[in-house]
Amino acid sequence: MFYLTSAALLVGGAFAQVPSALYGTFYPKNINTTEWISNDTIGTYGGIYQAGTYDWNVENKTYGTYDYCFMPHPRVQEYRLPAPVANGSVKAELVYLQYLQRHQRRTPYNILPTGENQPFECDNIDTYLYAGPGQGVSAQAPIDVYGETYTDPTNPFVKTYIPGTCQYPQLTIGGLLDAYIHAQDLWGVYGEKLGFLPSCPDNTTWFRSSESPLTQQTAGGVLRGIWPSYSKSLPLHQQATDVDTVNEGFSCSYRNTILADILNTSAWQAQLQAAAPLLAQLEPFTANDSAWTQTFDHLSDNFQSRLCNGYHLPCAINDTSDCVSMTQADEVFRTGDWEWNYYWRAYPNAKTYIQTVEGLFIQEILARFAAVEAGTNTIKYEHDFIHDGDIGPVAGALGISSLRWPGMGSNIAFELWRIDGGSIYARVLYSGQPMETIYGLLEWLPLSQLVGILQEYVPENIIQLCNTSS
Template sequence: MTSIMQMITLGSVTFCLIGGVAALSAEQSFYPPALNNTAYIANSSIGTYGGIYRAPTNGPTEGTPYGIYDYCSMPHPRAQEYALPEPLEQGRAKGKLVYLEYLQRHQRRSPYNILPEGENQAYQCDSVRPYLYAGPNAASGVQPIPMYAQTYQDHTNPFTPGVNGTCQYPQITIGGVQDGYRHGRDLWAVYGQKLGLIPREPNSRVWFRSSNSPLTQATAGAVLRGVWPEYHGALPLHQMVSSVDTVNEGYSCSAVSSTLSDIESTTEWKAHLNVTAELRSILGSMLGATDSSWQGTFDHFSDNFQARLCNGYELPCSVANASNCVTVDMAEEVFRAGDWEWNYYWRTNPDAVKYIQVVEGLFIGEIISRLQAVIDGKSTVDYSHIFIHDGDIGPILGALGIDVLRWPAMGSNIAFEIWETKEKQSPFYARVLYSGHPVQSIYGTLDWVPLSQLVDILKRYVPDDIVSLCG
């Protein structure tokens, strides 16, 4: 495995070896076969299992070879690699793409989690402008000056954010904006130019939604500019009221926390904490990260390290001792532990079905309703694009029965392609792509599945009565 340190030293390299021994295909990098076992976490020979965790501060990412698991900017459907579903490619069936449900996580950002004793590097975000303004819905009304947030620090303020610089935490970075634009251009090349589904200009048969987070909203602007670079109008980005939002854990549900508590009380969860006890102790002492929010899961360490490496920064060092730094081996073990946790949350824990139901069941129900409208000939939309979070992508992949789930990384995407055929018994077929690859699932590879069968797979995760389930 080419390590992160080698990435730093050598620049652009090919990431396709595990321990310098076995070559990995792009698709294989998504599915570590031993991820269900806690031994995966401590096995340093695995490295990052073919994954990339490094990107420049400025400029879009360059995953090499394209299509591998790239935490900084996951691959997506791209014209150079895109192929039709196998039955269409081989001429065994004829069909036309009639609907695309596209879900994606936001692009690269600064971290959520600042180290408790402070950061030894400053984050700079002067190169990106988070616009914040409102105006009337009529062109004849008073049009506001476009305003953007400019973060600064004042010497008279006795409080410190824990890190110098000009970023909010989190916020999309310039690399995230550039990745988003490229993401949109590639979607247009596949679903606009090649397949003719996305229209040349937005019309009434396209629909966009995001969470209430500025991260997803900013990503939508960048991606849709890539889809329509010459379009000069405004577009609605639909959002629910934050207190009842069906994505990003918007609605209140006590069953979420109680189910999570049950999950994190299992023998398997405790075993993974035992395996990583030494690592967590070292990191906690070095970085002042000793409370339960940092020690109970690898969410905070992973987030902090990922955000640094994916925006051109180095791994952190102790603020008190600049020579005491997180090593590449430590970071790789953190990332493997993070992957194990996500796989356990959404695939292998005994309460996975219930956990998906209470966290994402309502949103999965919304997806089903749009797919059912296609079956019933009542769909009013051809292209739906929804900008969400890793905490939404993960449970949806769990509901699809993905064989193995690594942490859904920046720009992770799920494409539900719906194809209409001439078959009388099953006129609609679905292909489900995860970051450009057909999903490898306990139901088989989701490359050509009767749409009604896909709906049945997902229905299990829609609760009959979410209000009662949530207490």
């Protein structure tokens, strides 16, 4: 364990107000305005949206830059102990780490309605698909089979789809390589620097994913990167798909009602009006399909996935000279940022929306915290492999000052530290640095204050809430 000693003891625990020295591209001040959408001079606000197919070396990038393709994360070069621990005003021991991580790079979910002019190739990554007998079951192990996607030339639907060797979505080779690097950096901080992680997985470690192969395959890469010499299998815990508390697993009709209200608010309509000239320019790609014009989710996803894996922006099927420009893509990305900030921060009923989407998962996090405080928790490191749709509402519940779309590998680290006398203090890192929030910098605060922030996002009765009629 890592200790720093001092005769002095910090009491009270006010929120830090000093702004982070890093991450200037993470917290735009004007993200709530339609000017954020339509002002081309903003560009990407310093963000990065491009990476090569095998680009996993981030040494040439400025650490702390919003990088949609491979978000920053705790790294030993930049990691700093909590200020009161570092300056010696307290003696403290890290006793619990809960690490929330979005999966790494992938192919798009959304294929343009008019079809795609470029193939997407995934024959450089094998996605294994097999089951084996459980421990204690006497049966032969299976062959390690993997999926290999192909396009049959006789299939007429391919003409309005996308040729290539990928599923949509699926982890790309760049995503797998990013997972290794992400993990090696985590080990550098929590394994080597702090001496906190065990030398191999044991009963103090616990891993969870959603039902998605994206999160499961990311977990395989990350866990290999943390423990490169580990030779046994590991359980990756998942809840049943229909009742999963992440990735909107459980059904909730009121959640859909709220989403419909979001799309009808005057603020949402104003942002669509601000983006109307752009939507008109992109009509050859969207075919004016409402799924592609009522939100910028599909366009952002399609463009991000291409640029993050070494591909070009799309061109029209019937006119290869009509291609999406980077200026247009930048505005798409800015609009996507605006929408994510609206969902989880600016929307007047964001609290209830977060409750219906992520309230039960937040409740699980708080149960872990309570067990740590009571001294009954045997787990000291939990790693949850989840989605942007989980990172966003958790960040919103924490009161993040402004929220850009959580990129690939986005992460939230909850560190719990026990100080002399037994009190638990907390720190929350967002993509590697203390999160900037409406409460100040979440650098060092009594656990009770962090619990108080999150508790209001736990619904009193989720079943009753989901059955709300209006």
